[in-house]
Amino acid sequence: MSSRSSEPRVGLRGPVLIAGGAGYIGSHTTKLFRELGVATVVLDNLSTGHRRFVQGPFEQADLGDRATLARVFAEHRPAAVVHFAAKTYVGESVTDPSKYYLENVAYTWNLLEAMRAAGCRDIVFSSSCATYGNPLRVPIDEDHPQAPISPYGRTKLHMEHMMEDYSRAYGLRFAALRYFNAAGASQGGELGEIHVPETHLIPLVLFTALGLREKISVFGDDYDTPDGTCIRDYVHVEDLALAHVLALSKLQAGTERLACNLGTGQGFSVLEVIETCRRVSGRPIAVVQAPRREGDPPRLVSGGSRAFDLLGWKPRRPGLADIVGDAWRFHSAEARRPEA
Ligand code: UDP
Numbered sequence: 001m002s003s004r005s006s007e008p009r010v011g012l013r014g015p016v017l018i019a020g021g022a023g024y025i026g027s028h029t030t031k032l033f034r035e036l037g038v039a040t041v042v043l044d045n046l047s048t049g050h051r052r053f054v055q056g057p058f059e060q061a062d063l064g065d066r067a068t069l070a071r072v073f074a075e076h077r078p079a080a081v082v083h084f085a086a087k088t089y090v091g092e093s094v095t096d097p098s099k100y101y102l103e104n105v106a107y108t109w110n111l112l113e114a115m116r117a118a119g120c121r122d123i124v125f126s127s128s129c130a131t132y133g134n135p136l137r138v139p140i141d142e143d144h145p146q147a148p149i150s151p152y153g154r155t156k157l158h159m160e161h162m163m164e165d166y167s168r169a170y171g172l173r174f175a176a177l178r179y180f181n182a183a184g185a186s187q188g189g190e191l192g193e194i195h196v197p198e199t200h201l202i203p204l205v206l207f208t209a210l211g212l213r214e215k216i217s218v219f220g221d222d223y224d225t226p227d228g229t230c231i232r233d234y235v236h237v238e239d240l241a242l243a244h245v246l247a248l249s250k251l252q253a254g255t256e257r258l259a260c261n262l263g264t265g266q267g268f269s270v271l272e273v274i275e276t277c278r279r280v281s282g283r284p285i286a287v288v289q290a291p292r293r294e295g296d297p298p299r300l301v302s303g304g305s306r307a308f309d310l311l312g313w314k315p316r317r318p319g320l321a322d323i324v325g326d327a328w329r330f331h332s333a334e335a336r337r338p339e340a
Protein backbone atom coordinates (compact mmCIF):
# COMPACT_ATOMS: atom_id res chain seq x y z
CA MET A 1 0.00 0.00 0.00
CA SER A 2 1.61 3.28 -1.05
CA SER A 3 1.69 5.97 1.58
CA ARG A 4 2.81 8.85 -0.61
CA SER A 5 0.38 8.52 -3.45
CA SER A 6 -2.73 8.68 -1.33
CA GLU A 7 -4.33 11.28 0.91
CA PRO A 8 -4.63 10.33 4.56
CA ARG A 9 -7.52 7.95 5.03
CA VAL A 10 -7.91 8.91 8.67
CA GLY A 11 -8.62 12.40 9.87
CA LEU A 12 -5.03 12.97 10.91
CA ARG A 13 -2.74 15.87 10.25
CA GLY A 14 0.90 15.04 9.66
CA PRO A 15 3.73 14.94 9.51
CA VAL A 16 4.04 13.05 12.74
CA LEU A 17 7.45 13.12 14.41
CA ILE A 18 8.10 9.67 15.87
CA ALA A 19 10.76 9.83 18.56
CA GLY A 20 12.11 6.30 19.00
CA GLY A 21 10.67 5.15 15.68
CA ALA A 22 13.49 2.64 15.16
CA GLY A 23 12.46 0.68 18.23
CA TYR A 24 10.01 -2.14 18.74
CA ILE A 25 6.69 -0.35 19.25
CA GLY A 26 7.81 2.84 17.47
CA SER A 27 8.59 1.03 14.21
CA HIS A 28 5.21 -0.72 14.18
CA THR A 29 3.47 2.59 14.81
CA THR A 30 5.43 4.35 12.07
CA LYS A 31 4.45 1.59 9.68
CA LEU A 32 0.77 1.96 10.52
CA PHE A 33 0.76 5.75 10.13
CA ARG A 34 2.38 5.38 6.73
CA GLU A 35 -0.06 2.69 5.65
CA LEU A 36 -2.82 5.14 6.53
CA GLY A 37 -1.21 7.76 4.35
CA VAL A 38 0.03 9.96 7.19
CA ALA A 39 3.52 11.41 6.68
CA THR A 40 6.09 10.58 9.36
CA VAL A 41 9.60 11.57 10.38
CA VAL A 42 11.50 9.17 12.61
CA LEU A 43 13.92 10.63 15.14
CA ASP A 44 16.11 8.04 16.82
CA ASN A 45 19.69 7.89 18.10
CA LEU A 46 19.87 4.15 17.28
CA SER A 47 21.19 3.43 20.78
CA THR A 48 18.73 0.54 21.00
CA GLY A 49 16.73 0.91 17.79
CA HIS A 50 17.50 -0.65 14.42
CA ARG A 51 18.17 1.26 11.22
CA ARG A 52 16.57 -1.45 9.10
CA PHE A 53 13.27 -1.01 10.99
CA VAL A 54 13.03 2.69 10.10
CA GLN A 55 10.49 3.60 7.47
CA GLY A 56 10.35 6.90 5.63
CA PRO A 57 12.28 10.08 6.47
CA PHE A 58 14.82 9.59 9.22
CA GLU A 59 16.85 11.88 11.45
CA GLN A 60 19.53 10.12 13.46
CA ALA A 61 19.70 12.36 16.49
CA ASP A 62 19.55 12.31 20.22
CA LEU A 63 16.87 14.00 22.30
CA GLY A 64 19.75 15.38 24.37
CA ASP A 65 20.82 17.48 21.38
CA ARG A 66 18.61 20.56 21.63
CA ALA A 67 20.09 22.36 18.63
CA THR A 68 19.34 19.40 16.38
CA LEU A 69 15.85 19.08 17.84
CA ALA A 70 15.19 22.73 16.99
CA ARG A 71 16.45 22.16 13.43
CA VAL A 72 14.30 19.03 13.00
CA PHE A 73 11.19 20.91 14.13
CA ALA A 74 12.02 23.86 11.86
CA GLU A 75 12.72 21.64 8.85
CA HIS A 76 9.93 19.07 9.12
CA ARG A 77 7.27 21.21 10.85
CA PRO A 78 5.63 18.22 12.54
CA ALA A 79 1.96 18.62 13.37
CA ALA A 80 2.30 16.16 16.26
CA VAL A 81 4.74 13.97 18.15
CA VAL A 82 4.56 10.34 19.19
CA HIS A 83 7.20 9.71 21.82
CA PHE A 84 8.67 6.23 22.34
CA ALA A 85 12.28 7.16 22.99
CA ALA A 86 13.16 5.93 26.47
CA LYS A 87 15.24 3.54 28.50
CA THR A 88 13.16 0.53 29.48
CA TYR A 89 15.10 -1.89 31.71
CA VAL A 90 13.68 -1.98 35.23
CA GLY A 91 16.82 -3.66 36.67
CA GLU A 92 19.18 -1.16 35.05
CA SER A 93 17.06 1.70 36.34
CA VAL A 94 17.76 0.46 39.88
CA THR A 95 21.54 0.25 39.38
CA ASP A 96 21.89 3.32 37.14
CA PRO A 97 18.98 5.70 37.84
CA SER A 98 20.97 8.65 36.51
CA LYS A 99 20.60 7.35 32.95
CA TYR A 100 16.83 7.02 33.42
CA TYR A 101 16.28 10.47 34.91
CA LEU A 102 18.41 11.97 32.15
CA GLU A 103 17.09 10.10 29.12
CA ASN A 104 13.46 9.58 30.18
CA VAL A 105 12.74 12.72 32.19
CA ALA A 106 15.22 15.40 31.10
CA TYR A 107 15.12 14.44 27.42
CA THR A 108 11.33 14.54 27.51
CA TRP A 109 11.64 18.07 28.86
CA ASN A 110 13.88 18.88 25.87
CA LEU A 111 11.27 17.46 23.53
CA LEU A 112 8.39 19.37 25.14
CA GLU A 113 10.41 22.59 24.98
CA ALA A 114 11.16 22.03 21.30
CA MET A 115 7.45 21.45 20.71
CA ARG A 116 6.55 24.60 22.62
CA ALA A 117 9.05 26.70 20.68
CA ALA A 118 7.71 25.32 17.39
CA GLY A 119 4.03 25.67 18.32
CA CYS A 120 3.47 21.90 18.10
CA ARG A 121 0.91 20.96 20.73
CA ASP A 122 -0.08 17.29 20.41
CA ILE A 123 1.88 14.38 21.86
CA VAL A 124 1.09 10.71 22.38
CA PHE A 125 3.56 8.88 24.54
CA SER A 126 4.55 5.52 25.99
CA SER A 127 3.67 5.25 29.61
CA SER A 128 3.56 1.97 31.45
CA CYS A 129 1.62 -0.18 33.86
CA ALA A 130 4.84 0.11 35.92
CA THR A 131 3.47 3.49 37.05
CA TYR A 132 0.93 1.62 39.22
CA GLY A 133 3.57 -0.24 41.25
CA ASN A 134 2.46 -3.23 43.28
CA PRO A 135 -1.24 -3.47 42.49
CA LEU A 136 -3.73 -3.07 45.30
CA ARG A 137 -6.34 -4.70 43.08
CA VAL A 138 -6.28 -6.71 39.85
CA PRO A 139 -7.45 -6.07 37.16
CA ILE A 140 -5.83 -2.65 37.36
CA ASP A 141 -8.09 0.14 36.17
CA GLU A 142 -6.90 3.63 35.32
CA ASP A 143 -8.07 5.05 38.67
CA HIS A 144 -5.77 2.70 40.55
CA PRO A 145 -3.26 4.77 42.57
CA GLN A 146 0.04 5.33 40.79
CA ALA A 147 2.83 4.37 43.17
CA PRO A 148 5.72 3.00 41.10
CA ILE A 149 8.30 0.82 42.84
CA SER A 150 11.24 1.21 40.44
CA PRO A 151 13.14 4.23 39.11
CA TYR A 152 11.93 3.18 35.63
CA GLY A 153 8.28 3.37 36.73
CA ARG A 154 8.93 6.64 38.54
CA THR A 155 10.47 8.23 35.44
CA LYS A 156 7.38 7.25 33.41
CA LEU A 157 5.15 8.82 36.06
CA HIS A 158 7.29 11.98 36.05
CA MET A 159 6.77 12.13 32.28
CA GLU A 160 3.01 11.90 32.77
CA HIS A 161 3.10 14.63 35.41
CA MET A 162 5.26 16.89 33.27
CA MET A 163 2.80 16.64 30.39
CA GLU A 164 -0.14 17.25 32.71
CA ASP A 165 1.51 20.47 33.94
CA TYR A 166 2.46 21.59 30.43
CA SER A 167 -1.06 20.87 29.31
CA ARG A 168 -2.61 23.08 31.98
CA ALA A 169 -0.07 25.88 31.61
CA TYR A 170 0.77 25.92 27.91
CA GLY A 171 -2.09 24.15 26.17
CA LEU A 172 -0.18 20.97 25.34
CA ARG A 173 -2.55 18.13 24.44
CA PHE A 174 -1.33 14.69 25.44
CA ALA A 175 -2.27 11.05 25.59
CA ALA A 176 -0.46 8.79 28.08
CA LEU A 177 -0.79 5.18 27.00
CA ARG A 178 0.02 2.78 29.81
CA TYR A 179 1.16 -0.42 28.17
CA PHE A 180 0.98 -3.81 29.78
CA ASN A 181 3.28 -6.45 28.20
CA ALA A 182 4.00 -5.59 24.56
CA ALA A 183 4.48 -8.77 22.55
CA GLY A 184 4.25 -10.29 19.07
CA ALA A 185 5.55 -8.99 15.75
CA SER A 186 4.13 -7.54 12.56
CA GLN A 187 1.92 -9.99 10.72
CA GLY A 188 3.91 -9.26 7.56
CA GLY A 189 7.00 -10.54 9.36
CA GLU A 190 9.22 -7.51 8.67
CA LEU A 191 9.24 -6.00 12.17
CA GLY A 192 9.60 -7.53 15.60
CA GLU A 193 11.22 -7.44 18.99
CA ILE A 194 15.01 -7.27 19.18
CA HIS A 195 16.45 -6.09 22.46
CA VAL A 196 20.11 -6.42 23.38
CA PRO A 197 20.24 -7.87 25.94
CA GLU A 198 16.89 -9.61 25.62
CA THR A 199 15.14 -9.98 28.97
CA HIS A 200 11.51 -10.51 27.93
CA LEU A 201 9.80 -13.80 28.40
CA ILE A 202 8.30 -14.57 24.97
CA PRO A 203 11.45 -13.93 22.89
CA LEU A 204 13.59 -15.85 25.38
CA VAL A 205 11.26 -18.85 25.30
CA LEU A 206 11.26 -18.76 21.49
CA PHE A 207 15.07 -18.52 21.43
CA THR A 208 15.02 -21.73 23.46
CA ALA A 209 12.67 -23.36 20.94
CA LEU A 210 15.07 -22.29 18.18
CA GLY A 211 18.02 -23.88 19.99
CA LEU A 212 19.69 -20.50 20.55
CA ARG A 213 19.41 -21.02 24.30
CA GLU A 214 19.58 -24.25 26.23
CA LYS A 215 16.67 -23.59 28.56
CA ILE A 216 14.32 -21.01 29.93
CA SER A 217 14.40 -20.06 33.61
CA VAL A 218 11.07 -19.61 35.33
CA PHE A 219 11.54 -16.83 37.87
CA GLY A 220 9.58 -18.08 40.87
CA ASP A 221 7.02 -20.89 41.12
CA ASP A 222 5.63 -20.14 44.57
CA TYR A 223 3.54 -17.05 43.85
CA ASP A 224 -0.07 -16.91 44.95
CA THR A 225 -1.39 -17.76 41.48
CA PRO A 226 -3.02 -20.98 40.21
CA ASP A 227 0.23 -22.56 38.94
CA GLY A 228 2.57 -20.54 41.17
CA THR A 229 4.11 -18.48 38.33
CA CYS A 230 3.57 -14.80 37.53
CA ILE A 231 0.64 -13.67 35.44
CA ARG A 232 0.92 -10.94 32.81
CA ASP A 233 -1.33 -9.32 30.21
CA TYR A 234 0.34 -9.71 26.78
CA VAL A 235 -0.85 -7.25 24.14
CA HIS A 236 -0.02 -7.43 20.44
CA VAL A 237 2.40 -4.75 19.28
CA GLU A 238 0.19 -4.00 16.25
CA ASP A 239 -2.72 -3.36 18.61
CA LEU A 240 -0.50 -0.95 20.54
CA ALA A 241 0.34 0.82 17.28
CA LEU A 242 -3.34 1.20 16.48
CA ALA A 243 -4.00 2.82 19.86
CA HIS A 244 -1.42 5.53 19.10
CA VAL A 245 -3.14 6.39 15.84
CA LEU A 246 -6.54 6.55 17.55
CA ALA A 247 -5.15 8.61 20.44
CA LEU A 248 -3.60 11.15 18.10
CA SER A 249 -6.81 11.53 16.15
CA LYS A 250 -8.60 12.16 19.45
CA LEU A 251 -6.13 14.91 20.39
CA GLN A 252 -6.36 16.50 16.97
CA ALA A 253 -10.15 16.50 17.36
CA GLY A 254 -9.75 18.61 20.51
CA THR A 255 -9.30 16.28 23.51
CA GLU A 256 -6.81 17.98 25.82
CA ARG A 257 -5.52 15.07 27.88
CA LEU A 258 -6.18 11.44 28.29
CA ALA A 259 -4.54 8.48 29.99
CA CYS A 260 -5.52 4.89 29.46
CA ASN A 261 -4.34 1.34 29.87
CA LEU A 262 -3.49 -0.80 26.88
CA GLY A 263 -3.93 -4.48 27.62
CA THR A 264 -6.26 -7.27 26.64
CA GLY A 265 -7.67 -7.81 30.13
CA GLN A 266 -6.56 -11.46 29.99
CA GLY A 267 -3.73 -12.80 32.11
CA PHE A 268 -1.40 -15.70 31.29
CA SER A 269 1.09 -17.34 33.61
CA VAL A 270 4.74 -17.92 32.71
CA LEU A 271 4.01 -21.66 32.38
CA GLU A 272 1.03 -20.98 30.10
CA VAL A 273 3.23 -18.81 27.90
CA ILE A 274 5.85 -21.56 27.67
CA GLU A 275 3.21 -24.16 26.84
CA THR A 276 1.77 -21.91 24.11
CA CYS A 277 5.29 -21.46 22.68
CA ARG A 278 5.73 -25.27 22.63
CA ARG A 279 2.45 -25.72 20.79
CA VAL A 280 3.02 -22.93 18.30
CA SER A 281 6.63 -23.88 17.50
CA GLY A 282 6.17 -27.64 17.71
CA ARG A 283 9.58 -27.75 19.42
CA PRO A 284 10.63 -29.01 22.84
CA ILE A 285 11.51 -26.27 25.34
CA ALA A 286 13.59 -27.10 28.40
CA VAL A 287 12.51 -25.32 31.57
CA VAL A 288 14.36 -24.78 34.87
CA GLN A 289 13.04 -23.26 38.04
CA ALA A 290 14.89 -20.17 39.21
CA PRO A 291 14.47 -17.79 42.15
CA ARG A 292 11.96 -14.97 41.97
CA ARG A 293 13.13 -11.88 40.09
CA GLU A 294 13.15 -8.88 42.40
CA GLY A 295 10.30 -6.44 41.89
CA ASP A 296 8.00 -8.83 39.96
CA PRO A 297 4.39 -8.48 41.18
CA PRO A 298 2.48 -11.81 40.97
CA ARG A 299 -0.29 -10.48 38.70
CA LEU A 300 -0.51 -7.55 36.32
CA VAL A 301 -3.67 -7.51 34.26
CA SER A 302 -5.26 -4.51 32.66
CA GLY A 303 -8.72 -3.45 33.73
CA GLY A 304 -10.84 -0.43 33.02
CA SER A 305 -12.43 0.38 29.72
CA ARG A 306 -11.04 3.82 28.99
CA ALA A 307 -9.17 2.78 25.84
CA PHE A 308 -12.42 1.48 24.42
CA ASP A 309 -14.61 4.27 25.79
CA LEU A 310 -12.32 7.14 24.76
CA LEU A 311 -10.55 5.77 21.69
CA GLY A 312 -12.84 3.00 20.47
CA TRP A 313 -9.76 0.75 20.81
CA LYS A 314 -10.24 -2.96 21.04
CA PRO A 315 -7.38 -5.42 20.53
CA ARG A 316 -7.72 -7.13 17.16
CA ARG A 317 -5.27 -9.91 17.97
CA PRO A 318 -5.82 -10.64 21.67
CA GLY A 319 -5.19 -14.40 21.50
CA LEU A 320 -1.93 -15.56 23.03
CA ALA A 321 -1.43 -18.17 20.29
CA ASP A 322 -1.70 -15.44 17.62
CA ILE A 323 0.71 -13.18 19.51
CA VAL A 324 3.22 -16.01 19.97
CA GLY A 325 2.67 -17.19 16.38
CA ASP A 326 3.61 -13.79 14.95
CA ALA A 327 6.65 -13.60 17.25
CA TRP A 328 7.67 -17.15 16.27
CA ARG A 329 7.56 -16.31 12.56
CA PHE A 330 9.67 -13.22 13.12
CA HIS A 331 12.30 -14.88 15.34
CA SER A 332 12.54 -17.95 13.10
CA ALA A 333 13.26 -15.70 10.11
CA GLU A 334 15.76 -13.65 12.16
CA ALA A 335 17.61 -16.81 13.15
CA ARG A 336 18.05 -17.61 9.44
CA ARG A 337 19.58 -14.21 8.69
CA PRO A 338 23.30 -14.61 7.96
CA GLU A 339 24.29 -11.90 10.45
CA ALA A 340 22.10 -13.31 13.23
N1 UDP B 1 10.20 -14.28 33.21
C1 UDP B 1 10.72 -15.55 33.49
N2 UDP B 1 11.87 -15.91 32.89
C2 UDP B 1 12.56 -15.09 32.04
C3 UDP B 1 12.02 -13.81 31.74
C4 UDP B 1 10.84 -13.44 32.36
O1 UDP B 1 10.14 -16.31 34.26
O2 UDP B 1 13.64 -15.48 31.54
C5 UDP B 1 8.93 -13.88 33.84
C6 UDP B 1 9.03 -12.62 34.66
O3 UDP B 1 9.43 -12.93 35.97
C7 UDP B 1 7.61 -12.07 34.57
C8 UDP B 1 7.12 -12.55 33.20
O4 UDP B 1 8.01 -13.59 32.82
O5 UDP B 1 6.80 -12.68 35.55
C9 UDP B 1 7.18 -11.46 32.14
O6 UDP B 1 8.47 -10.89 32.17
P1 UDP B 1 8.98 -9.86 31.08
O7 UDP B 1 10.41 -9.53 31.42
O8 UDP B 1 8.71 -10.40 29.72
O9 UDP B 1 8.05 -8.59 31.23
P2 UDP B 1 7.72 -7.68 32.54
O10 UDP B 1 6.41 -8.19 33.07
O11 UDP B 1 8.85 -7.82 33.50
O12 UDP B 1 7.60 -6.32 31.95
